[in-house]
Amino acid sequence: MKLKLRILALITLLIPSYLFSVEQPLSIAFVEYPPYHFTSGDGVEGISIRIIEEAFRRTEIPIEFNVMPWSRALIWLRLGKIDGMVGVFIRPERLEYIDYSKLPLSKAQIHLFVTEGSNIEYSEDLTKLSHFRFGVKKDFSYGPYFDDLVAQNKLTKLTYEVDIPQLLVKLCTGVTDIMVGERRNSEYVFNQLIKETYPQLTRCKKIIALTPAIDARLAYLAFSKQNQLTDIRDRFDEAMNSMKQDGSLNRIIQSYDPQLSN
Structure with missing residues (x-):
């Protein structure tokens, strides 16, 4: 009986956490940083917000956005209190606790x-x-x-x-x-x-x-290493690549400013 429990526990650890509760949305933090990501009325807006929404729509992974101060968001990302953060630059010390998306959200x-x-x-x-x-x-x-x-x-x-x-x-x-x-x-x-x-x-x-x-600087979607979201990061990257190939990525960007392109 103990052996079965140990095997079950091991299997549980190997399964990505998001598969246990597909209804539990990923918590993604952002700071007020228009026109890239900002609150508008009761909703959220911005170039990066629309890109992220479309990418996760394609992966069928639910997400929720939470606005918070920059410093707190970085701390919570390190601790795993949030799953992701919008518009983060790559810095060597951040690689210890962040998995970055491969394609940038903005320049x-x-x-x-x-x-x-x-x-x-x-x-x-x-x-x-x-x-x-x-x-x-x-x-x-x-x-x-x-x-x-x-x-x-x-x-x-x-x-x-x-x-x-x-x-x-x-x-x-x-x-x-x-x-x-x-x-x-x-x-x-x-x-x-x-x-x-x-x-x-x-x-x-x-x-x-x-x-x-x-x-x-290129700004990316940052995933918390603490929450072991590598699989989700990879799926997000695949969706971003498909958006780049079919032109929807540039269409989102240019809908905010025709002079912008990615």
Whole structure:
């Protein structure tokens, strides 16, 4: 009898957990990051959201989205309290607890932003701007070039915030001189806040993205290694490949902006 129980327990461990309860949806976290992933009324919206929904529709695996702060989502992903997270960049230390999708969800163009009329220029050497005050997002990667300069204490005048509106406010009120951000996201949020006559941005007529970009990063769907979701990750990758081949991936992307393509 004990031998049978041991065999049953071993078989149970070998079967992916999602097969025991196909009705239990995968919990996928995201942060407010329009136009890629964001809340809209009682639902969720964005380029990456639509891509993920279509891929999992093809795999017939139920999912649910949960919005939460970036730092908490990373911690919960490590602990296995959530199954996945949208729009995560690859960093070496994250490979310990994340299985990434093979195809990216989006390509992020990281720029330095200043206010209109600023005399700050970028010559592809960030160390020449080290005397300026930078606004950056907490626990966010801006690419190896920027991240390494911070790690080496060559960029030290950093102000951290948890979301883009707070960073925009500090840029527009002069608390910081430069904001680091993804171009499409930063411009989208700024334009939305201006439309809402956000009072703290009244001094800021426009934000300018300095060129060239300091980095271009690919953002992926991250799966928690703690929850042993390799099989599901592989099925998601297969669905993404089929979407790329039949053109539906680009159709989703271009439905938000005809100038975008993957």
